[in-house]
Amino acid sequence: MTHWFLYIVLISMKLNQYNLDLAIKSENGYDQSPNHLHRNHQTFPFDLTPPKNFQSLSFDQLAPPVYVPILLFYSPTDDLKNHRKRWSDHLKKSLSKTLAHFYPFAGQIRKDDAFTIDCNDRGATYVEAQIEADMSDVVLNEPEINVLQRLLPCDPLEKFADPSSRVILAVQVNYFACGGVAIGVCISHVIADASAAASFIKSWAKTASGVNDIDVNGVIYDCTSLFPPQDSTELQQLMENKIKMGQANCVMKRFLFDGSKIAALRNKISMEQKECFYRPTRVEAVSALIWGASMAMEKTGNIPMHVAVFPVNLRKIMNAVLPELCIGNIYQATMATSMMEKNVKHSSLAGKIHESIKRMKEEYVRKRGEYLNMMIRKSNTDEQKNGLEAVVSFAFSSWCRFPFYETDFGWGKPIWVGTALRMNKLVILLDTSDGQGIEAWIGLTEEEMKKLEQDPEILAYASFRPSKG
Numbered sequence: 001m002t003h004w005f006l007y008i009v010l011i012s013m014k015l016n017q018y019n020l021d022l023a024i025k026s027e028n029g030y031d032q033s034p035n036h037l038h039r040n041h042q043t044f045p046f047d048l049t050p051p052k053n054f055q056s057l058s059f060d061q062l063a064p065p066v067y068v069p070i071l072l073f074y075s076p077t078d079d080l081k082n083h084r085k086r087w088s089d090h091l092k093k094s095l096s097k098t099l100a101h102f103y104p105f106a107g108q109i110r111k112d113d114a115f116t117i118d119c120n121d122r123g124a125t126y127v128e129a130q131i132e133a134d135m136s137d138v139v140l141n142e143p144e145i146n147v148l149q150r151l152l153p154c155d156p157l158e159k160f161a162d163p164s165s166r167v168i169l170a171v172q173v174n175y176f177a178c179g180g181v182a183i184g185v186c187i188s189h190v191i192a193d194a195s196a197a198a199s200f201i202k203s204w205a206k207t208a209s210g211v212n213d214i215d216v217n218g219v220i221y222d223c224t225s226l227f228p229p230q231d232s233t234e235l236q237q238l239m240e241n242k243i244k245m246g247q248a249n250c251v252m253k254r255f256l257f258d259g260s261k262i263a264a265l266r267n268k269i270s271m272e273q274k275e276c277f278y279r280p281t282r283v284e285a286v287s288a289l290i291w292g293a294s295m296a297m298e299k300t301g302n303i304p305m306h307v308a309v310f311p312v313n314l315r316k317i318m319n320a321v322l323p324e325l326c327i328g329n330i331y332q333a334t335m336a337t338s339m340m341e342k343n344v345k346h347s348s349l350a351g352k353i354h355e356s357i358k359r360m361k362e363e364y365v366r367k368r369g370e371y372l373n374m375m376i377r378k379s380n381t382d383e384q385k386n387g388l389e390a391v392v393s394f395a396f397s398s399w400c401r402f403p404f405y406e407t408d409f410g411w412g413k414p415i416w417v418g419t420a421l422r423m424n425k426l427v428i429l430l431d432t433s434d435g436q437g438i439e440a441w442i443g444l445t446e447e448e449m450k451k452l453e454q455d456p457e458i459l460a461y462a463s464f465r466p467s468k469g
C-alpha cells in the first residue's frame with residue numbers, strides 16, 4: 001500500500017488593480033495578509049500504483065515548455081455557498097481518486113531527464129482561494145487575462161532551472177462571494193495536450209458527481225513504439241528562446257464569434273470558391289479570417305511567406321491503435337503556407353488550411369515520424385535560422401469539441417470555459433457555451449493588436465470588449 005499526497009497549498013494575496021481580495025481559508029480561519037503562504041499536506045491512501053517511469057514520446061519532446069491552463073466557471077448555488085467545507089473535502093477526495101487512474105500526473109519529472117516521469121506518487125498541488133467579489137464582476141462581463149491568470153494555481157510560462165521541481169498537475173478552486181466557483185487547472189505540456197487535459201478534468205468531474213461507470217480504458221498507454229523519443233535538446237532550446245522573445249510587449253485578448261456570424265462567414269467563403277465547392281468548418285473559417293488579418297498587418301514584400309500551424313489530434317486519425325483517452329501529446333502539427341500577396345481571399349486561406357489538415361492520415365503520420373529526427377538535427381542550423389527570418393508563423397490551437405462544457409462536479413455544467421496562456425502569435429479557439437460560436441484568444445504585440453481590433457473584416461464578424469492585455 002502506498003499513499004497519494006495531495007498537497008494543499010493555502011495562499012493569501014490581493015488583486016490591487018481590480019480591488020479584489022483573495023483570502024485563503026486555513027485551519028485557523030481567514031488570513032488577509034498579502035503574499036503570506038500557508039502549507040498543509042494531506043495524505044489520501046489508495047491502492048498500489050505501478051512504481052515505474054512514464055516515458056515521453058517524440059511528440060512530447062516537441063511540445064512547448066508551458067502549462068496547459070483551463071478555467072471553468074460555475075453559477076452560484078446556495079449549496080455551494082452554505083456548504084463550502086463539505087464541497088472542499090469532496091473535491092479533494094475525488095481528485096485523489098482520479099489521480100489513481102492518471103497517476104503520471106501525480107509523479108515527478110526526473111532531474112536527469114526532463115521528458116521522463118517518475119511515477120513516485122509525489123502528488124498534485126491543490127489551492128483554495130476565497131474571493132470577496134461576485135464572479136460576474138470579476139471575469140464574466142469583461143474577462144481580462146491578468147485577472148484570469150490570478151485564478152490559476154501557477155504561471156503557465158513559469159521557468160524552472162531544475163525540471164524535477166516543476167509540479168505536473170496543479171489545481172486552484174476559487175470560491176466567489178456570490179457562491180459561484182471557478183476551477184483553474186494547469187497541466188504540464190510535457191505530458192498532456194489539451195485533449196488529455198479535457199479527459200482528465202471530465203473524469204475528475206464524473207468522480208465528484210458520483211458516476212460509477214467512468215471510462216478510463218487506455219488512459220495509460222505506451223505509444224513509444226509508434227513515436228519513440230529522441231534527443232531534442234537543440235529544438236527545445238530553440239522553442240524556449242522563441243517563447244521568451246515573443247513575450248516582450250505581448251498582449252492576449254478575446255474575440256467572440258457567435259454562431260450566426262460564423263455561419264455567414266462560412267457561406268461567404270463557400271461562395272468565393274470557383275473550382276471546387278466546399279463549406280469550411282467553423283475552425284477553418286475563423287482561422288482563415290484571423291490568418292488573413294495577420295497577413296494584412298505586414299508591409300507588402302517585407303515578409304515573403306506566412307505559415308499557419310495547426311496541431312491535429314491523432315487519437316481519432318489512428319483510432320485503431322491509439323485509445324481515445326490516452327495521455328500525452330498525441331498530436332502532430334501540420335502547416336498551411338501562403339506567399340505574401342496584395343489581395344488574399346479567405347477562400348484561398350481556408351482551402352490551404354483544409355488541405356493541410358486533410359493530409360494528416362495514419363500513413364502520413366507514420367511516415368512523418370521517421371523524419372522527426374532529421375527535423376531535430378536541422379533545428380539549430382544556420383540554414384534553418386536564416387529561413388525562419390523570412391517566415392511569419394501563426395499557431396492555431398483548437399480546443400473546440402473537447403468536453404469542457406460537460407464537466408459537472410455535482411452542481412451543474414460550467415457557464416463559461418476560458419484559458420489564460422499569453423503567447424505571441426498564438427490563437428486558442430474554444431467553443432462558446434451554446435456550442436455554435438467560437439471564442440478566439442489571440443496573442444500579438446500591442447501595435448499589432450491595435451491593428452487587428454480595427455481590421456474591417458474582423459469587425460464584421462467578431463465582437464469584443466476593450467480590455468487591457
